[in-house]
Amino acid sequence: MSLPKDFLDKMQELLQDEYDLFIKSYEQEKSLGLRLNLLKTDKDHFIKINHMHLTPIPWVLEGFFYQQADRPGKHPYHEAGVYYIQEPSAMSVGTFVGALPGERVLDLCAAPGGKSTHLASQLQNDGLLVTNEIYPQRAKILSQNIERMGVKNAVVLNESPQTLAKHFPSFFDRIVVDAPCSGEGMFRKDEVAQEEWSLDNVLNCASRQADILEEAATMLRPGGRMVYSTCTFAPEENEQAIASFIERHPEFKIESVDSYEGFSEGRVEWSGYEMEEIKRTYRLWPHRVHGEGHYVAVLKKMEDPEVREPKRQFVKPLKDKKKLAPYLEFAKETFINVPSGDYVLFGDQLYIVPSGMLSFDGLKVVRAGWHLGTMKKNRFEPSHALALSLNQADVKHSISLAADSEEIATYLRGGTLPFEGEKGWYLICVDGYSLGWAKLANHMLKNHYPKGLRWN
Ligand SMILES: C[S@@+](CC[C@H](N)C(=O)[O-])C[C@H]1O[C@@H](n2cnc3c(N)ncnc32)[C@H](O)[C@@H]1O
Numbered sequence: 079m080s081l082p083k084d085f086l087d088k089m090q091e092l093l094q095d096e097y098d099l100f101i102k103s104y105e106q107e108k109s110l111g112l113r114l115n116l117l118k119t120d121k122d123h124f125i126k127i128n129h130m131h132l133t134p135i136p137w138v139l140e141g142f143f144y145q146q147a148d149r150p151g152k153h154p155y156h157e158a159g160v161y162y163i164q165e166p167s168a169m170s171v172g173t174f175v176g177a178l179p180g181e182r183v184l185d186l187c188a189a190p191g192g193k194s195t196h197l198a199s200q201l202q203n204d205g206l207l208v209t210n211e212i213y214p215q216r217a218k219i220l221s222q223n224i225e226r227m228g229v230k231n232a233v234v235l236n237e238s239p240q241t242l243a244k245h246f247p248s249f250f251d252r253i254v255v256d257a258p259c260s261g262e263g264m265f266r267k268d269e270v271a272q273e274e275w276s277l278d279n280v281l282n283c284a285s286r287q288a289d290i291l292e293e294a295a296t297m298l299r300p301g302g303r304m305v306y307s308t309c310t311f312a313p314e315e316n317e318q319a320i321a322s323f324i325e326r327h328p329e330f331k332i333e334s335v336d337s338y339e340g341f342s343e344g345r346v347e348w349s350g351y352e353m354e355e356i357k358r359t360y361r362l363w364p365h366r367v368h369g370e371g372h373y374v375a376v377l378k379k380m381e382d383p384e385v386r387e388p389k390r391q392f393v394k395p396l397k398d399k400k401k402l403a404p405y406l407e408f409a410k411e412t413f414i415n416v417p418s419g420d421y422v423l424f425g426d427q428l429y430i431v432p433s434g435m436l437s438f439d440g441l442k443v444v445r446a447g448w449h450l451g452t453m454k455k456n457r458f459e460p461s462h463a464l465a466l467s468l469n470q471a472d473v474k475h476s477i478s479l480a481a482d483s484e485e486i487a488t489y490l491r492g493g494t495l496p497f498e499g500e501k502g503w504y505l506i507c508v509d510g511y512s513l514g515w516a517k518l519a520n521h522m523l524k525n526h527y528p529k530g531l532r533w534n
Contacts, residue, residue, distance in 0.1 A: 172196030263371025
């Protein structure tokens with residue numbers, strides 16, 4: 079690996095005695111991690127059925143290191159959203175956010191969805207997760223990951239932070255700013271990050287981060303928590319970004335949060351200010367933890383009795399229940415208990431909107447909440463997202479196949495399966511984890527696993 083010379087010179091100057099240890103970390107294999115999706119599985123149960131070589135990641139209750147040979151991305155459990163493959167250091171961000179069921183949470187720079195799916199797991203489908211990505215193609219990938227993990231209470235948006243700030247003033251209890259950065263901490267994983275790196279780019283990133291933090295600050299309610307993170311070592315994007323933000327915003331303070339073995343304090347001497355509190359931020363160094371480089375700061379906005387709740391326009395749910403008739407018929411035939419909530423139609427796509435969501439007017443919406451399916455002329459076709467979000471106990475008809483069975487491979491390849499039973503929609507599961515739909519007619523289960531996801 080040939081790292082940029084300016085980068086190496088800068089790191090040597092910053093790290094001095096520690097530099098040799100730091101550089102040696104580039105000769106080591108990168109650590110691999112996965113995080114269980116607590117919307118779909120219980121940790122104890124997964125450990126019992128697990129086939130991989132997993133060891134716990136100390137800073138994430140449901141996080142594990144795995145070994146290359148485990149190949150968790152090539153397993154039916156991955157398709158069923160039982161876990162999310164995520165760089166181990168990056169999982170610390172979710173731990174520091176610590177979202178609680180019922181809260182309103184924003185992930186401002188969210189694609190491909192590592193932090194968002196962690197937050198969704200914490201929220202347990204109770205509360206509102208607004209997850210946003212500025213680039214349309216990346217927003218699509220984010221939305222697919224939200225779908226795969228079976229999240230019901232997430233709205234996926236494709237907006238700039240500026241537009242969101244106008245829409246959601248003082249609205250969120252927690253905000254994550256996992257900022258676009260110069261990616262120095264990812265050089266071991268990602269060659270593009272090395273190629274795109276320059277001293278100028280570090281400064282450009284720092285200026286963009288300052289802009290994003292300003293917008294995020296206006297969206298946090300007084301008393302709320304904001305977590306800022308990067309995967310870079312550059313002080314301009316870390317200690318300096320946070321210290322100058324705190325200087326501009328006396329209504330914020332840096333929170334003290336529990337540390338973990340190997341995490342290092344933020345460096346006051348790199349911050350450009352005499353701000354001791356910078357020590358409460360964290361650096362994860364690749365030579366001190368099993369993970370890539372990361373920086374995390376937890377900020378709290380002070381309570382302010384003067385701030386009045388602004389007038390808000392909430393989503394207007396569908397009033398004309400006659401329009402729902404085909405769905406309600408499907409629901410009666412399929413579910414044991416028909417789910418309740420506020421319905422909205424986007425064209426012919428039916429959703430249940432998470433409660434407390436503000437109006438969608440003026441926003442680019444990729445996913446308006448829990449995607450139920452498509453309203454066809456006289457019938458309803460359930461979505462793949464709906465299948466992934468259900469449990470076997472939610473539906474009248476389901477079939478669970480073993481992960482290593484020929485039938486599950488046939489299903490994932492798009493094949494039909496012979497079956498005897500009542501006609502209708504069947505939830506296909508792998509070892510009890512929902513995976514997709516099939517429709518039974520003439521003793522055959524017709525495959526409804528999405529074409530774009532099928533295995534070759
Ligand atoms: C570090 S990545 C996010 C990773 C993500 N949080 C995860 O855990 O999977 C930063 C994201 O910010 C997006 N981004 C780039 N420019 C932006 C801007 N000006 N405002 C907001 N987001 C931006 C990038 O497209 C990228 O998806």
